[in-house]
Amino acid sequence: MIEVDGLVKRYGGVTAVDGLSFTVPPGSVTGFLGPNGAGKSTTMRMILGLDAPTAGSVTVNGRPYTGYRRPLREVGALLDARAVAGGRSARDHLMWLALSNGIPRSRVDEVLGQVGLASAARKHAGGFSLGMAQRLGIAAALLGDPPVLMFDEPVNGLDPDGVAWIRTLLRSLAAQGRTVFLSSHLMSEMARTADRLVIVGRGRLIAETTVSGLLADGGDDHVRVRSAEAGDLARLLAEHGAAVARDPDGALRVTGATAGEIGGLARARGIGLLELSPQRMSLEQRYMELTRDAAEYRAGDPVPAPTGSAK
Numbered sequence: 001m002i003e004v005d006g007l008v009k010r011y012g013g014v015t016a017v018d019g020l021s022f023t024v025p026p027g028s029v030t031g032f033l034g035p036n037g038a039g040k041s042t043t044m045r046m047i048l049g050l051d052a053p054t055a056g057s058v059t060v061n062g063r064p065y066t067g068y069r070r071p072l073r074e075v076g077a078l079l080d081a082r083a084v085a086g087g088r089s090a091r092d093h094l095m096w097l098a099l100s101n102g103i104p105r106s107r108v109d110e111v112l113g114q115v116g117l118a119s120a121a122r123k124h125a126g127g128f129s130l131g132m133a134q135r136l137g138i139a140a141a142l143l144g145d146p147p148v149l150m151f152d153e154p155v156n157g158l159d160p161d162g163v164a165w166i167r168t169l170l171r172s173l174a175a176q177g178r179t180v181f182l183s184s185h186l187m188s189e190m191a192r193t194a195d196r197l198v199i200v201g202r203g204r205l206i207a208e209t210t211v212s213g214l215l216a217d218g219g220d221d222h223v224r225v226r227s228a229e230a231g232d233l234a235r236l237l238a239e240h241g242a243a244v245a246r247d248p249d250g251a252l253r254v255t256g257a258t259a260g261e262i263g264g265l266a267r268a269r270g271i272g273l274l275e276l277s278p279q280r281m282s283l284e285q286r287y288m289e290l291t292r293d294a295a296e297y298r299a300g301d302p303v304p305a306p307t308g309s310a311k
């Protein structure tokens with residue numbers, strides 16, 4: 001369990017984290033989401049005691065991370081896959097970590113096998129591809145068999161096989177009852193990996209929810225209906241208490257009635273339908289809507305087509 005309480009971090013005039021409170025419970029994968037610059041990495045560094053909070057506190061299984069004598073046995077973390085001394089072999093790197101944390105040497109070969117690096121164990125980590133470096137970082141996180149695991153953007157730069165492998169690994173670690181916390185700015189990735197979501201923007205909490213909860217809160221569900229007798233249908237639906245608006249292409253945008261109810265009313269009145277489709281806001285759209293005001297950098301309007309260009 002990770003408990004973040006009123007956390008604040010200021011760097012000079014920049015407030016990177018601004019009164020953040022949330023909980024990461026065991027037994028599930030919790031995604032930490034937010035646009036670039038939202039304060040995710042800063043928060044993760046404070047969880048690991050690599051940065052001191054300006055205010056507030058954070059505990060891991062009830063104690064500050066820095067209070068643990070053998071921290072790798074409590075929390076395994078991958079913050080920056082490239083932060084491995086390049087001259088060492090993968091095996092030596094892990095061996096050094098194991099010895100300094102009182103972890104049996106036999107764990108080194110175990111975790112190298114688990115992440116698929118057994119055949120590269122004696123190669124210099126400095127020559128590793130990004131995917132291999134990510135795997136080595138994950139091996140280091142798993143080394144102490146810790147109950148809490150934390151990963152900053154673990155799928156960055158990985159090929160689809162690597163992404164699928166990490167997803168399965170994270171889910172199995174959570175299924176074993178561990179606390180799994182990972183950051184990403186990609187909602188699509190989180191939707192497939194996380195159960196719970198902590199969404200931040202400009203250092204503040206925007207939502208602490210589940211993937212299904214976020215979808216259910218969408219609030220913009222409607223039914224799109226097209227008919228050659230759209231005017232009659234719109235009047236009929238309004239008489240039955242539905243709200244009807246027009247899309248630019250002439251389709252009706254109906255709220256307050258299900259697709260089944262609309263179809264039933266139209267059939268009873270002999271009105272033919274050309275299209276009847278329930279519309280749900282996607283997780284990605286919902287996320288964009290929530291973080292719209294929090295994005296630090298946002299693209300401007302699309303570049304207009306040159307005038308007089310052929311269509």
Ligand SMILES: Nc1ncnc2c1ncn2[C@@H]1O[C@H](COP(=O)(O)OP(=O)(O)OP(=O)(O)O)[C@@H](O)[C@H]1O
Pocket residue numbers: 011014015016034035036037038039040041042043185
């Ligand atoms: N050491 C530092 N000194 C000054 N400002 C910093 C420092 N570290 C982070 N910041 C600033 O704090 C804010 C939050 O940065 P942080 O890296 O935590 O965000 P993030 O959510 O991890 O972003 P990204 O998705 O781009 O990695 C940013 O405005 C960043 O410029």
